Amino acid sequence: MSGTVHLPVGQEAIEAKGWMGAHKYLILRRLAQLTFLGLFLLGPWFGIWWVKGNLTGSLTFETLPLTDPFVLLQGMFAQHWPEMTALIGALIVGGVYAIIGGRVYCSWVCPINPITDGAHWVHDKLGMQKGWQPKRTTRYWILGTVLLVSAATGTIAWEVINPISMLHRGLIFGIGSAWTFVLVVFVFDVFVSRRGWCGHICPVGAFYGLLGQKALLRVSAVNRAACDDCMDCFAVCPEMHVISPALRGKTADTPLILSPDCTNCGRCIDVCAVDVFKFSHRFDTASAPGRVARSKPLSKSGASRAA
Amino acid sequence: MPANVTTSSPVNRRRFLQDTARVTAGCAVAGSFLAYLSLDARALPAQAIRPPGALDEDKFLAACIRCGLCVRDCPYDTLKLAELGVDGPATGTPYFTARDVPCEMCEDIPCVVACPTGALDPSLTNIDDADMGLAVLIDQERCLNALGLRCDVCYRVCPVIDEAITLERRHNERSGHHAIFMPVVHSDACTGCGKCEKSCVLPGESAIKVLPRRIAMAEAADHYKLGWEDRDPLVDELIDLPDRLPGPGTDNLAAPGGYINGTEALPDPSMEGGFTPSFSLPDTGSVGQ
Numbered sequence: 001m002s003g004t005v006h007l008p009v010g011q012e013a014i015e016a017k018g019w020m021g022a023h024k025y026l027i028l029r030r031l032a033q034l035t036f037l038g039l040f041l042l043g044p045w046f047g048i049w050w051v052k053g054n055l056t057g058s059l060t061f062e063t064l065p066l067t068d069p070f071v072l073l074q075g076m077f078a079q080h081w082p083e084m085t086a087l088i089g090a091l092i093v094g095g096v097y098a099i100i101g102g103r104v105y106c107s108w109v110c111p112i113n114p115i116t117d118g119a120h121w122v123h124d125k126l127g128m129q130k131g132w133q134p135k136r137t138t139r140y141w142i143l144g145t146v147l148l149v150s151a152a153t154g155t156i157a158w159e160v161i162n163p164i165s166m167l168h169r170g171l172i173f174g175i176g177s178a179w180t181f182v183l184v185v186f187v188f189d190v191f192v193s194r195r196g197w198c199g200h201i202c203p204v205g206a207f208y209g210l211l212g213q214k215a216l217l218r219v220s221a222v223n224r225a226a227c228d229d230c231m232d233c234f235a236v237c238p239e240m241h242v243i244s245p246a247l248r249g250k251t252a253d254t255p256l257i258l259s260p261d262c263t264n265c266g267r268c269i270d271v272c273a274v275d276v277f278k279f280s281h282r283f284d285t286a287s288a289p290g291r292v293a294r295s296k297p298l299s300k301s302g303a304s305r306a307a
Numbered sequence: 308m309p310a311n312v313t314t315s316s317p318v319n320r321r322r323f324l325q326d327t328a329r330v331t332a333g334c335a336v337a338g339s340f341l342a343y344l345s346l347d348a349r350a351l352p353a354q355a356i357r358p359p360g361a362l363d364e365d366k367f368l369a370a371c372i373r374c375g376l377c378v379r380d381c382p383y384d385t386l387k388l389a390e391l392g393v394d395g396p397a398t399g400t401p402y403f404t405a406r407d408v409p410c411e412m413c414e415d416i417p418c419v420v421a422c423p424t425g426a427l428d429p430s431l432t433n434i435d436d437a438d439m440g441l442a443v444l445i446d447q448e449r450c451l452n453a454l455g456l457r458c459d460v461c462y463r464v465c466p467v468i469d470e471a472i473t474l475e476r477r478h479n480e481r482s483g484h485h486a487i488f489m490p491v492v493h494s495d496a497c498t499g500c501g502k503c504e505k506s507c508v509l510p511g512e513s514a515i516k517v518l519p520r521r522i523a524m525a526e527a528a529d530h531y532k533l534g535w536e537d538r539d540p541l542v543d544e545l546i547d548l549p550d551r552l553p554g555p556g557t558d559n560l561a562a563p564g565g566y567i568n569g570t571e572a573l574p575d576p577s578m579e580g581g582f583t584p585s586f587s588l589p590d591t592g593s594v595g596q
Contacts, residue, residue: 043379057374057423065423071372075424078369083425086372141330145338155345155368159399165373169388169399173375176390178398 009235012273025266032108040172054169057089065089070207074157077150094211102212106198106205107265111168115182116198119189130194136241139206146203164204195238209260217264220280221246221255225289227276233268243268247276248291255288256280352395353522355402356439356499358386359410360419360431370426373399377418377427383411386418405501405517410439412466412500435467440499441523442492442515450514455479455487461503461515462490470496472503490515494524
């Protein structure tokens with residue numbers, strides 16, 4: 001049975017496209033994450049103050065204000081109406097993510113993403129069970145709870161915990177014991193819940209997901225007819241439920257991954273040996289014939305697996 | 308409709324109620340924990356001073372997004388962002404410790420200008436109106452001026468000299484003939500910059516410390532009438548009480564120029580007369596010791 005001949009995830013893609021081709025978006029993503037972090041570190045490390053502040057609020061080239069809209073929203077629930085600078089900053093950030101893609105923040109900017117990706121790698125190496133998998137609505141309930149607690153306590157509640165700002169601010173301004181929050185997230189993802197933090201808990205991701213519901217950037221399973229059921233895309237996808245509707249859709253169904261949970265990380269594009277996926281936009285109407293129903297894997301695919 | 312049948316079946320209804328209960332309970336537990344942490348974060352240590360213009364602590368944590376832009380624009384590296392487990396204030400919020408680096412009271416108040424949210428109130432445009440805290444001469448046993456020496460350093464460094472801190476001359480009871488120049492802080496002028504606390508020459512802790520006003524100041528006793536400020540009488544007309552003159556039952560017959568029956572009892576023979584009481588004491592008819 002072909003089921004017993006498991007090649008490591010992505011092996012076929014490496015053979016077909018070369019290592020760089022099979023890790024293109026992963027590398028680009030790491031570069032983006034490093035760039036965004038590096039811009040903030042230029043000041044404190046090298047005295048080049050292009051960007052001041054951190055991810056919750058910053059000032060670039062002394063003119064461009066940027067503010068985390070979720071933090072500002074909590075502040076408004078806590079009954080503080082912010083000054084215009086912060087409002088403009090939040091509108092810019094919110095607008096950009098609403099247009100480009102909400103959870104692009106999660107996979108291309110957020111400094112916790114490499115941590116949880118690393119945790120998933122360890123989780124896989126250890127052969128851990130997937131563990132506790134809360135419902136997909138959990139993060140929205142947490143999001144609501146955070147806003148309620150902000151209103152009830154008159155504080156920006158999530159910032160008491162938020163491992164993103166704990167890490168990001170910590171790297172820039174001094175971390176104290178805040179690294180423990182990062183460690184907790186790592187341990188949680190390795191031992192308690194596969195893809196647990198970013199996939200089920202984090203209300204920041206939930207917020208950006210809601211923000212980007214109508215965003216332009218989408219992954220499309222445009223070449224889904226070529227899918228050979230190797231399942232590698234499901235194995236690398238941090239939100240694997242988003243793939244099925246597009247990949248397994250009938251000819252009449254859109255091949256676009258429209259779920260707000262998709263982080264546009266592009267790993268499915270990397271890891272697919274037959275190039276089923278590509279980056280596209282939500283108004284892409286290119287026809288994509290559905291996958292031909294088959295009961296067992298193609299012999300061609302079986303041969304390549306055996307190779 | 309089959310869909311309707313399934314959604315209204317008892318099993319699904321029970322499932323729905325169970326799920327709802329679980330989600331509600333989960334959110335309540337997580338929310339309570341988060342609320343506890345948020346409220347706990349308000350416990351600002353007395354010696355952590357917020358930047359100029361900072362809103363009251365209960366409003367500050369709703370407004371401050373912990374971006375650190377005030378820290379970056381502070382030219383004297385006074386401000387720091389609190390680190391978890393190292394510093395007392397809520398993690399990531401700006402503060403300073405006056406004994407380490409006080410506020411230099413920049414005229415353009417760059418920290419307030421940098422704040423994007425208004426957690427540092429932009430209506431503060433004159434740094435002399437800042438209210439970061441109130442200096443208190445907290446150790447009056449070891450303060451050198453209180454001991455009668457002329458240290459005067461806190462007074463000399465005060466940016467609002469002779470208004471926020473004055474030296475009040477008092478009698479030195481120890482020597483009996485020297486003066487004590489006591490540093491006295493005036494709450495209407497003190498900005499809480501902490502330069503006095505920084506410069507106190509005592510080793511270790513300072514004798515004068517900036518404290519939050521909520522700790523350093525009492526509430527005025529509005530139920531007392533301060534007659535020297537408000538000269539209107541409490542009652543419309545004065546009550547005419549009977550005048551009291553020296554006489555029986557009082558202890559001051561000897562003065563002034565007190566009359567005593569018999570000159571040998573006069574304390575000083577040169578004292579003449581005085582006046583004669585209009586009545587005499589019942590028993591002896593004489594008054595004396």
